[in-house]
Structure formats: C-alpha cells, structure tokens
Amino acid sequence: MELRTVTVTRYIMPLREGGSLPALAEADDDFKYVLKFRGAGHGVKALIAELLGGEIARTLGLRVPELVFANLDPAFGRTEGDEEIQDLLKKSQGLNLGLHFLSGAITYDPAAGEVNPRLASEIVWLDAYTTNIDRTVRNTNMLMWHKELWLIDHGATFYFHHSWDNWEKHSTSAFELIKDHVLLSAASELDAVNTDFKLKLSAEKLREIVNLIPDDWLQWEDLDLKPEEIREVYFQFLTGRLVHSETFVNEAKNARA
Template identity: 75%
Template sequence: MTTNKIELRTVNVTRYITPLREGGSLPALAEANDDFKYVLKFRGAGHGVKALIAELLGGEIARTLGLKIPELVFANLDKAFGQSEGDEEIQDLLKGSQGLNLALHFLSGALTFDPVVTQVDEKLASKIVWLDAYTTNIDRTVKNTNMLIWHKELWLIDHGATFYFHHSWDNWEKAAVSSFPYIKDHVLLPQASLIEEINDEMIALLHDEKLKEITNLIPAEWMEWEGTDMKPDEIREVYYQFLVKRRNSSNNFVKQIQDARKTLI
C-alpha cells in the first residue's frame, strides 16, 4: 500500500514570547529558528513526556484520517534558553524542558470554535467523534472544544489528553477494547449521525503499516520513564499494539457513540 510517509521537522526554539493560558501544562507562544511562531508544549509540564506522546500520536492519527491539524514539529530547547526569564515558575518550566519538546504551528487569527455559531456537517462531525473515541480523548467538550476556525475551516488542536491509559500503564489490553463512555460529553456528538457509515473508511486509513509509522515517530528520549524497566522499543510496541487492537475493536466504541446519541433525542 502506497502512502505518504510522515516526516516531522525539527526546529530550535529561539524566543519565548508568552504563556498562552493558566494551568498545569502552561503551553507558550514561541518563535523558532525558521522564523515561524509555534504553540510550544513542554516536556517539563503537567504529565510530562506522556502528554507529548499523546499530542504526537493523536495529532498524526487525526491528520491520517483527513482532518485538519496544525503542523507538528519537534522543538529543541537549548540549555541556555530561558535563563533571562524573570518569572520563576516559567524559568523552572524551561529548565525542566531542556532537550526535545513538541510544538504546533501557530494559526494566527484563528477563532475558538463555538458550536452555537458554527454548524459542522454530519460527516465531518462523525469523523471527529470517531477519532476521539478511538484515541480515548476526554477533552473535546462544550467547555473546552479544542477546535479552531481558521480560514473558514475547522482545525483540531490539543490532543494531550488522549491515551489516558498510559498514565497508569496497567491493563492496556482492557483499555484497548473499552467502549469509552466519556464520548457522551463530546461537543459534536449531536451532529455525529454517520458513525456507522464512516467506520470502515476510518479503519482502512489506519492500516498496520501506517500505525507502525506513526508510533515510530515517538522519540526514544520520551520513553525513558521512571518506575518501569521497559525499554523504549518495548513501550513503543505497546502503543502500536494498543492502536491495532482498538481499531480492530471499533464496533465497541461505535456502539457506545450510537447509544450516547440516543439519549440526546
């Protein structure tokens, strides 16, 4: 099967501009040596490298399914970066994030998606709901849509809350076949009426070769975890097997989506 190979660029962060919101993750607007601005996600924040892995996998799976997400790049933070930062919390964050981080191309002028203002067509809504059930994304709700309108098109952002099974790493096999009840809170659930119709299309796009390619993107230095004797290749293989098993069990979460939609009627 011929597919376009996924390749992520690597940039060097040259300027920290401003934090984008309060909270544990403290993403920031930053500039890199290619003169573009990025939303920078730090390895030293919140859930650390696991959030970066989730962002990487969730984002590239979304792109594979034909959904729009900003370009993802690996972002290097030099040891000297941020030494002049006056805010102690931010300085600690920068010091704890030296090395390889992840960044999303900044969509200048984009507006936060408002479900009251913008109507999403049924097929697009169904694809996004399917994606989030597949990746176990708990963070695409009315309170926090994690979607933007840019150039009159819908763009997906912030996939750091996907694959939450990896925070405990226990019984990933069970998590892979779960029905994902949190889908009941999805902001696009009311419009997702074509879930069953698009299921085969989504499965076909996520063939084994593509899933292996996506999981191979995870840098080895993001898989040096405390509390585990697993090697990076072994951790990467678990992610791959999780994605394969969940794809093969998609009927479980498709039925959950359909049942959740019935409660809305």
C-alpha cells in the same frame, strides 16, 4: 513519516493559566509555534499523546496544525523574569513539541455554527478511537481558521498510559466518556466513517506513526521497559482498538440515542 525539528529562539508569552503552561514561541525557521513542554504537567506522556493523536488525525484527513519537534537549548530562558516559567524552561531542556501557530484563529463555539454530520462523525470517531476525554462543550479544543475547522490539543488522549495498568482492557473498551463530546449530537454517519477510517489506518501506517516517538521520550523511571517495548504497547493498543471499533462506535450511537 517524519517530523521537522526546529530550535526555539524566543519565548513570546504563555498562552493560558494552568499547570501545563503552553507558550507561544518563535523558532529558527522564523515561524511561530504553540510550544508544549516536557517539563510540564504529565511530562513526556502528554507530548506522546499530542504527537500520536495529531498524526492519526492528519492521516485520517482531518485538519491539524503542523507538528514539529522543538529543541530547547540549556541556555534558553535564563533571562526570563517569571520564576515559574524559568523553572519550566529549565525542566524542558531538550526535545519538546510544537504546533504551528494559526494566527488569527478563534476558538470554535458550538453555539455559533453547526458542523456537518460527516465531519462531526469523523471527529467523534477519532476521539473515541484515541480515548480523548477533552473535546467537550466546556473545552472544544477546536479552532476556526479561514472558515475551516482545525483540531488542537490531543494531550488528553491515551489516558491509559498514565497508570499503564490493563492497557489490553482499555484497547477494547467502549469509551463511555464519548457521551460528553461536543459534536456527538451531529455525528449521524458513524458507521460509514468507521468503514472508511479502518481502511486508512493500516498496520503499516500505525507503525509509522508510533515510530515517530523519540527514544528520549521513552525513558520512564516508573516503568521497566525499553523504548521499543513501550512503542510496541502503543502499537498494540491502536491495532486493538481498530479491531474492536464497533464497540466504541456503538457506544457513541447509543449515547446519541
């Protein structure tokens, strides 16, 4: 597995207010991307979560915009008039993450249409597996594009890595926050999805996904581990959750009941 690398050529506009300030940008391949910055919010850990969550979803057959590594040149953004944005761009020099911009897509509204039980179960399983706390009625993080459902914004997955304490315990947790998932009520096929998805996520495939994390994103001042040691923790976390998948599946089923 590998991701393309592009160079950002034009900052178009911020996409919403807030601490992370993602932006719409254009790259040297003439495509537009939703750019996630290493200098924002939770820094590279949010980018790692976005990368792992998105590529796991893609491996499972769910629709996710193409992810690319997006290089930001040191000279980029010097003429930006907004001081906050200019500061963000300076802090984000180097490798960032971009998601292919789905022009014309609209935010999924749970009141506007139902998701079929199989697809709902697949998305709930994914989010319980990756401990995604941010797919709720308030913020669905899903888009409708050409009448199909696309998943975006996986930066809130793997929240254990913000403290890095007891990651072994988190790898076997039931993930109680699944009770707030926007699609939980429709997810009636969790057992079947669990059987199918465990076959798709082989150890080899998980290793490939984890190995996508650049060394540049694994230089953490608050942690005395080498990049390969940090990757190994992510790999062990993912394999541990897979072994104990019945735990979070049962939690989701109980929450539905």
